[in-house]
Amino acid sequence: MKPYKSCSCRDPETKKLLGKKCPDLSKKGHGGWYSRYEAPKSADGKRRQPRIGPYDTERECKAELGKVLGTAANPKAHDERKTTLGQFLERRYAWRKSEAETGEGLKKSTLDSEREALDLYLIPGLGHIKVVDLDDEHVRELYQAMRKLNRPEEQGDRSEILRRLKDARATRGGKRLHSRPIGESRIRRVHAVLHGALADASKLSKIRTDNPADGVWRTKGGKRKQGRARPLLWTAERVEAWEKTGNVPAKVMVWTTDQAGNFLDFCEASDERLYPAFHLDAYYGPRRGELVGAEEKDLSLERRRLHVLQAQADDELDDTKTESGYRQIPLDDETVRVLRAWHKRKLEERLAWGEAYQDAARVFCYEDGTALKAAYLSSRFRILLERHANIRAKGKEGWSVERIARKYRTTEAAVEAALRLVLPPIRFHDLRHGAATMLIAAGCDDKFVSEVLGHASVAFTRDVYQVLAEELAEDATRRIAAFIPRQNRLSAVGASTVPSGG
Known part of the structure; x- marks a missing residue:
């Protein structure tokens, strides 16, 4: 139906509402814009023509009418017009929890994380808003308030949404919550819960025609997402080629067990203060x-x-x-x-x-x-690799161990460790890849390795590292075979084929 203007003025004599007949409607700022639409009939077959409004302008009224008409053909959409986001989120969580109890739904840890997002952020921040009225500005306002929690800018903000978030986070289960600021990773997880709920509201429940959370969270930059970089092992052949050309075969490279052990020996002998951190990372791969x-x-x-x-x-x-x-x-x-x-x-x-x-x-x-600072670990790692390479360079020039140790103010044991083996370049994060590879190559169960590394699934661990671990084992086999001298192999084989007698 066409939008119309109306007000709440009453006739001075009859006290009846004047509505569309008010003589002052032509005056600026008097009354508001309304419209009606044809909704599905009620259960008893009666006609329903709900009214929407008031709006300040006819354009606003038409825009809202368009949204309503997009879902008006669905009886459920009309029935849900007064449903708040908090009510819908609770109802959806109950559905998901019942599915999990049958063994077909989400894991308990995922449900617990979703429950926390509801209790601490979504319901306190946006739960009072009707699902049909929620827009992208509401979502952005929530994330803006989350970023202010436990930061200096929180003190000067008197907004209602920030107050509700602070009240919700004050205590939970009788325990006081931590007072650290909210990180972007947590906001991203809360956004995932909200986006999924609003997707269900539009695609499954048909309460609305769109998802207002679409496009609110944008990733950094506009680069096309690259495929997962597959790690490569620094085998003897690849190290030899790198020493000749300086070319690194792949973006992600992993040391062999000998190379990783040599680096740790060098760190320990150098009395590197953060050696324990490098040791822990090389063994178990924490980020x-x-x-x-x-x-x-x-x-x-x-x-x-x-x-x-x-x-x-x-x-x-x-x-x-x-x-x-x-x-x-x-x-x-x-x-x-x-x-x-x-x-x-x-x-x-x-x-x-x-x-x-x-x-x-x-x-x-x-x-x-x-x-x-996280960057400091990477910086120390690069410095140690450079020092290791510089010591080897002096060794090739004929410098003695004692002279090199004095030059670099380190121990002779550290110099001897550096001279034993060349260390090709890797990033600090590649120690994590190396730990995963070595754990698998050592025969550890894939599930155990996945849990130690904190991977999302065993399939990810197997997909990324299984081939690399096999290559590590093959490289070790070749080195063992080369280590054991078999100078008489051919003569022994030839002798065994000579016929006896005659």
Whole structure:
């Protein structure tokens, strides 16, 4: 139906509403714009013509009428016009929970994560808004408020949505929530829950014709997404070719067990302060952010476990990269020994710094106790590789071990380690790839490796690293065969074929 103007003025004598007959409707700012539409008949067959409005302009009224007519043919859409987002989210969660109980739905951890998104952000922030009235500005306003939580800008913001979020996060289950700022990864996960719910509202429940969360979260840049880079092993043949040409065969390269061991030997002999971090990464492959974000309370040397519960992105603590990132890493005897020595070293540094020591309660930290920056680990890794290469270069020039050690102010043991083996270039993150490869090659179960690395699925672990692990095993086999001299093989074979007698 065509939009019309009406108001709530009453006749002074009859007290009846004047509506469309008010003489003042032609005046600017008086009344509002309304419209009616033909809705599906009620259960008893009666005609229904709901009214929408008021709107400030005729254009706004027509735009809203267009949205309504898009779903008016569906009886359910009319019945759901007063359903709030909070009601719909609770109803949808109940459906998903019942599916999970049959063994066909989501995992419990996924449901728990979704429940948290509902309780702490979506329902407090947007739950009061009707599903049909929700738009992209509401969604953007929620994410803007989330970014202000526990930051300085929170103090000057008196918005209602921020107040509701703060109240929701104050306590949960009788426990006070952490006071860290909200990271972008958490907002991304909340967005995934909201986007999925609104997709169900439009495609399954037919409450509305569109998804207002579409396009709200944009990825950085406009580059086309590249396929997954497959790691390659630095075999002897590839190392030899690299030394001649300087060309690295692939973007992601992985060291062999000998190369990784040589690097760790070099670090330890050099008395590299962050050797324990490199050791842990080479053995079990935690992500860089997880290494610098690990807190002392999450490391138990008695139980030989490291609990990975958070990561440090940029300069802020945040959740792990994925839900499967929450995990326990079992530690072997050698790693426990290295970490005990590291703990002793940190105590000595604390005593040396005295009152100036700033305890960040992290497993790995700077000498004054402050939290490491993630980029610092990568920087130290590059410096160590460069020093290793420089020592080898001096060795080729004929320098003695003692002279090289004095030149680089390091130990003779470190020089001897560097001279034993060439280390081709890899990135710090490639230690993680190497750990996955070595664990599989060592015969560890794929599921165990997937859990230690915090991968989303066993299929991902197998898909990326299985071939590489097989190549590592083959490379080791070739090196073993070459190591054992068999100079008399041909003569022995020839002798065995000579006929006897005659």
